[in-house]
Amino acid sequence: MLEVLGVDSESETVYAALLSGRPTAPADLAGATGLPPGRVRMALRRLQSCGLVSRRAGRPVVYAAIDPEVSLDGLLLAKHEQLRRARARAGEFGEQFRRSMTTRDPATLIEVVTGAEAVRQRADQVVTSTRHEFRAFDKPPYNPGRELDTNQPELELLARGVTVRALYDAGGIRLPSRLDILRMWTTAGEQARVLPELPTKMGLVDDRLAILPLSPGSGPNPSPSFVVLHRSAVLDALSALFEALWAVALPLEFDNGSSTDPGDLSSEEQLLVGLLTAGLPDEAIARQAGLSYRTLQRRLRALMERSHAQTRFQLGIHAVAHGWVKAPTSGPVAAADSGRGM
Structure with missing residues (x-):
């Protein structure tokens, strides 16, 4: 000792x-x-x-x-x-x-890392160097199995009091069992928000470093390429982009104490929520459900009131987060990128 x-x-x-x-x-x-x-x-x-x-x-x-x-x-x-x-x-x-x-050569501000294992090791090193705050864009595609990665480096950051803010692409949270991992991160202290779509996967370490994909790779054994950016105007721009998107994103909340039990939804409501989260426009949802357009609007407004949602997107996120609809059990998960930790 x-x-x-x-x-x-x-x-x-x-x-x-x-x-x-x-x-x-x-x-x-x-x-x-x-x-x-x-x-x-x-x-x-x-x-x-x-x-x-x-x-x-x-x-x-x-x-x-x-x-x-x-x-x-x-x-x-x-x-x-x-x-x-x-x-x-x-x-x-x-x-x-x-x-x-x-006065440095601009080329030294950008570090290119190629290969899945090299990307993982460098990303973990970058993330664990965070002193004050780590910010992330999280979106598919993920390497096979990495969509369920517990992301130990982030948990270690949270354990030592580092602020972690993550913006999630809505497509990522609908992957099978993904919500269990997100619940674990938010329970550990992560601040999470959601947007319909994010421009890229990215990690920002304090105001010092950024890591994001350069090329997703191709072929049967894709070799992803990521870049590590050091202090520069580009890094400042990425930081500003994160803050702008964070300001308009929706909080990802899993339990507000008043959520409706999935079993309390009628079969018609389950159908409407399922079609809504699948991304169908209102006209198509009305046709599939056999409802008039005006009746569909009333049904959706009622669901939004029950979920305390202000927008359709909020309703869809609430439905997935609280089990009103199930995430797809099959479908391709591209293996061109690394997981959350890059």
């Missing part, structure tokens, strides 16, 4: 044995700790240099522990000061790097 303060495990063991308060000879410490006498003497020298033990004058030579509230607090304060200086130095390096960006 004290290794962070520069005290190795053997030295910590010897120090713990000395905390009885009685000055002890190295030979006795060897018997108490089970360590060879030579290693005990080395540990005592290290502890003495750290200010954790003192050597008493006279013979035989004995050592005593110094009060931990004094000695360990001193080490902690010294370590804190070292970290403060290191943080300040890192800030200086960052500022130096940012100044150099203005």
